[in-house]
Amino acid sequence: MTATRLPQAIRDDVKTLWNYHDMHHDARRCDIGIGLGSHDLGVAIVAVELFNDGMFPRLIFSGANAPTTIERFPQGEAVAYRDYAIAQGVPEDAILIDAKATNTEQNLRFSRALLAERGIEARSVLLMSRPYQQRRAYATCKKVWPEVDVVCRSRPLLLDDYVASIGDAKKVVDMLVGDTQRIEVYAERGFAIAQPIPSEVRAAFVRLVAAEYTSRLV
Numbered sequence: 001m002t003a004t005r006l007p008q009a010i011r012d013d014v015k016t017l018w019n020y021h022d023m024h025h026d027a028r029r030c031d032i033g034i035g036l037g038s039h040d041l042g043v044a045i046v047a048v049e050l051f052n053d054g055m056f057p058r059l060i061f062s063g064a065n066a067p068t069t070i071e072r073f074p075q076g077e078a079v080a081y082r083d084y085a086i087a088q089g090v091p092e093d094a095i096l097i098d099a100k101a102t103n104t105e106q107n108l109r110f111s112r113a114l115l116a117e118r119g120i121e122a123r124s125v126l127l128m129s130r131p132y133q134q135r136r137a138y139a140t141c142k143k144v145w146p147e148v149d150v151v152c153r154s155r156p157l158l159l160d161d162y163v164a165s166i167g168d169a170k171k172v173v174d175m176l177v178g179d180t181q182r183i184e185v186y187a188e189r190g191f192a193i194a195q196p197i198p199s200e201v202r203a204a205f206v207r208l209v210a211a212e213y214t215s216r217l218v
Contacts, residue, residue: 003169006160010173010211013204017176018159020201021132023152030056030124030151032115036107036137037063037077040130042155042165044081047128048088050153056126059090060114062098062107104137105191108144124149131155131162132176136183139192173208178216180205185218 006014033056035047044061051059063069063077073080078097086092096118098110115122125145129137131154141150157165163172180201187194209217 002167004164004167006163006169006173010208010213013207014173014176015159016200016204017180017208018132020198021135021176021179022154023134023138025134025151025153027053027055027126027153028151029054030126030149031058031122032056032111032120032124033059033126033128034107034111035059035061035078035081036104036127036129036133037061037069037081037101038130038133039066039069039072040166041080041084042157042162043128043130044084046153046155047081048085048090050126050128051085051090051094058094058096058120059085060096060098060111061085062101062111064100064102066102104133104140105144108137108141112145122148124151126151126153128153130175131157132172132179135195136179136186136192139183139187139195142193143191170213173213174215177205177208177213178218181217 033047035043047059061078061081065076069077076099078099082095082097085095096114098114101107101110125148127137127150134152134154138150138152163169166172183195186192
C-alpha cells in the first residue's frame with residue numbers, strides 16, 4: 001500500500017529541502033508564462049489561476065514525456081496541460097505548446113525558440129513548476145536565458161497537502177532529494193548557474209540519502 005503521509009522520522013529534513021527549493025517569489029505580471037511539464041497537474045492548475053489573475057497574456061506549456069509521466073499523460077505533458085487549461089476556459093489562442101522537451105534545459109530553450117519563431121519578445125517570464133523544482137528551474141533559466149527577468153511560482157500548497165495531492169510520500173521525497181542533488185551537479189555540468197546550499201540543507205540531504213530516498217539521484 002502506498003503511503004500518503006510523511007514518516008515522522010524524516011519530516012524535519014523533508015521540510016528543510018521543501019523550504020530551500022521554494023524561491024519565495026511574489027507573483028507579478030510578466031510577458032509570458034511557461035508551465036514546465038511533469039507528472040503534476042498542479043502546474044497546469046496554477047498556470048490557469050495566474051492567467052486568470054492577469055499575470056501574463058500568453059502561456060507556453062512545455063514537455064514531452066518521462067518515465068514518471070507516460071502512464072498518466074500518454075498524450076504528452078504539454079498537451080495534457082493545454083487540454084486542462086482550455087477546459088478551464090483559457091482561450092486556445094493564448095496557449096503555445098512545446099511537445100518535445102524532455103528536461104528543464106530543453107523546456108526553456110525550446111520555449112525561447114518558440115517565441116522567437118513567432119516574433120514575440122519576452123523580457124520577463126513567470127515559470128510555473130512543481131514546488132520542489134523552483135530553484136532548479138530558476139538556476140537553469142538564468143543559464144539558458146540570462147537576460148530575462150524570472151519569477152518562479154507553484155501551486156501554493158503546504159507540504160502535507162502537496163504530498164496528499166500526489167498520493168505517494170516516497171515519490172515526493174525521492175523527487176526532493178533528486179532535485180537537491182541536481183542543484184549542484186547541473187551547475188558543475190554547465191546546465192545551470194550555481195546556487196548556495198546552506199549547511200542545514202546539505203545535512204538534510206545526506207540523511208535522506210542514507211535513509212534510501214535515492215531513486216531520483218543522477
